[in-house]
Amino acid sequence: MDNRVVTVSREFGSGGRTIGRQLAAKLNIPCYDYELIDKVAEESGFARSYIAEHGEYAAYGSRIGNALLSGHFVNGVANQDFLWIAQRKVITDLAEQGPCVIVGRCADYILKDNPNLLKVFIHSDLDSRAERIVKLYGESDVAPLKRLKDKDKRRAAYYRYYTDMEWGVAKNYDISLDSGRLGIDKCVELLAQLY
Amino acid sequence: MDNRVVTVSREFGSGGRTIGRQLAAKLNIPCYDYELIDKVAEESGFARSYIAEHGEYAAYGSRIGNALLSGHFVNGVANQDFLWIAQRKVITDLAEQGPCVIVGRCADYILKDNPNLLKVFIHSDLDSRAERIVKLYGESDVAPLKRLKDKDKRRAAYYRYYTDMEWGVAKNYDISLDSGRLGIDKCVELLAQLY
Numbered sequence: 001m002d003n004r005v006v007t008v009s010r011e012f013g014s015g016g017r018t019i020g021r022q023l024a025a026k027l028n029i030p031c032y033d034y035e036l037i038d039k040v041a042e043e044s045g046f047a048r049s050y051i052a053e054h055g056e057y058a059a060y061g062s063r064i065g066n067a068l069l070s071g072h073f074v075n076g077v078a079n080q081d082f083l084w085i086a087q088r089k090v091i092t093d094l095a096e097q098g099p100c101v102i103v104g105r106c107a108d109y110i111l112k113d114n115p116n117l118l119k120v121f122i123h124s125d126l127d128s129r130a131e132r133i134v135k136l137y138g139e140s141d142v143a144p145l146k147r148l149k150d151k152d153k154r155r156a157a158y159y160r161y162y163t164d165m166e167w168g169v170a171k172n173y174d175i176s177l178d179s180g181r182l183g184i185d186k187c188v189e190l191l192a193q194l195y
Numbered sequence: 196m197d198n199r200v201v202t203v204s205r206e207f208g209s210g211g212r213t214i215g216r217q218l219a220a221k222l223n224i225p226c227y228d229y230e231l232i233d234k235v236a237e238e239s240g241f242a243r244s245y246i247a248e249h250g251e252y253a254a255y256g257s258r259i260g261n262a263l264l265s266g267h268f269v270n271g272v273a274n275q276d277f278l279w280i281a282q283r284k285v286i287t288d289l290a291e292q293g294p295c296v297i298v299g300r301c302a303d304y305i306l307k308d309n310p311n312l313l314k315v316f317i318h319s320d321l322d323s324r325a326e327r328i329v330k331l332y333g334e335s336d337v338a339p340l341k342r343l344k345d346k347d348k349r350r351a352a353y354y355r356y357y358t359d360m361e362w363g364v365a366k367n368y369d370i371s372l373d374s375g376r377l378g379i380d381k382c383v384e385l386l387a388q389l390y
Contacts, residue, residue, distance in 0.1 A: 011366075123366045170363050170371035171206075171318045178369045182389070190385055194377070 004099045004195065006118045007107040011168070012151035013129030013136075015179045015187075016122035017103050022188045024101040027195055032094055033103040036087075039094070044086035046079075054080050055087055056104055058157035084162055108173065109163040120191060121176040123168065128180030199294045199390065201313045202302040206363070207346035208324030208331075210374045210382075211317035212298050217383045219296040222390055227289055228298040231282075234289070239281035241274075249275050250282055251299055253352035279357055303368065304358040315386060316371040318363065323375035 006023065010016020017033055024031030032039075037051045044051070091110045094100060102111075108119045124132075130144035140147065159167040170176050175194065177187045201218065205211020212228055219226030227234075232246045239246070286305045289295060297306075303314040319327075325339035335342065354362040365371050370389065372382045 121365050121371075125366075168365050170316050170365045170368070171320075171373070173365070173371070174373045174376045176316075176365035176368070176371035178366070181369045186389070190388070193388070194381070194385070 003095060004116045005095045005111060005114055006101045006120060007111060008101060008103045008120045008122060009108055010122040011124060013133040013148055014122045014124040015132060015184050019122055019184055019187050020101045020103040023191050026188060026192045029099045031101040036105060039090045040087050043090050044083060046083055055083055056158055057154040106159060106163055118194060119173040121173040122179050124178055124180035198290060199311045200290045200306060200309055201296045201315060202306060203296060203298045203315045203317060204303055205317040206319060208328040208343055209317045209319040210327060210379050214317055214379055214382050215296045215298040218386050221383060221387045224294045226296040231300060234285045235282050238285050239278060241278055250278055251353055252349040301354060301358055314368040316368040317374050319373055319375035
């Protein structure tokens with residue numbers, strides 16, 4: 001597994017997905033994001049909507065989701081564990097097929113033994129992210145800041161549960177960038193240069 | 196205070212100081228590191244050795260040092276608080292004088308209201324840092340990994356106490372770089388490009 005692979009972990013609303021797509025286009029290599037969901041659906045038989053929701057976030061209400069959020073151990077294997085295993089296989093296979101950019105889904109951890117991995121984390125301040133999610137996804141009953149804090153909390157809980165590492169800590173990544181301060185284009189430019 | 200100022204926070208042994216110096220040389224602007232200690236000595240009357248040790252690290256044995264490490268509140272003002280105030284004034288004055296690079300000493304927090312601030316965090320894995328400190332500072336009675344963990348712990352405690360923020364969390368910086376993975380020269384090149 002010695003392909004040059006870029007993993008982009010990102011805060012919800014930080015523009016990490018856009019940065020991953022633009023970087024892949026610039027490097028002329030594939031970017032796996034939504035595509036990942038399709039492949040995991042094939043692999044696991046789970047519905048796309050289930051994968052999109054439970055493949056990165058601790059789910060409220062579910063046994064494991066509550067466990068993820070509370071940090072308590074759960075006996076037995078829940079759907080989310082099967083999903084993790086399927087996602088893990090898809091991501092490992094993709095990284096073996098050739099150079100690519102993979103957005104989210106703990107790919108940084110799953111591929112950590114790849115010596116040519118470039119681990120990227122994209123973050124931004126709450127206000128910039130709130131403005132961005134309203135622009136991209138529109139208004140909802142829930143206030144933007146509340147949506148962001150909820151997503152951050154559930155994504156961090158999911159990451160902690162499956163990787164035993166803290167999400168968003170600089171030393172887990174080769175490079176971390178504030179997309180709000182630096183701008184999306186500048187982030188893409190820096191990463192393309194690093195690759 | 197609209198000068199372009201770069202603050203470099205760094206893990207002990209990560210090469211952050213070297214990166215700060217090389218970046219400043221490349222940008223042809225001053226770098227304040229040891230120079231900062233001299234200026235703080237003039238300002239505060241504290242000895243250089245005291246400033247070097249207590250201006251960035253929670254000190255064992257001292258009332259506030261123990262408090263910093265234990266997270267307990269201390270009544271009254273200790274030497275380390277006076278030192279913080281003096282350091283704060285020196286750093287603010289330097290940033291007002293013109294563009295510069297400032298290494299360590301919570302300058303990222305002290306100058307956070309400067310709209311042109313570029314906040315950098317340099318980190319690296321323990322093994323690379325251990326190799327580096329032995330090369331730079333030589334062997335000591337204490338094993339390199341023990342020295343690093345001790346320094347990290349005390350620097351994080353100092354930062355938490357005076358800034359109320361967690362040290363090394365990506366979102367506190369505009370850019371965080373793994374100098375062990377990317378190499379010192381590459382880090383300097385990326386930062387010069389960002390400036």
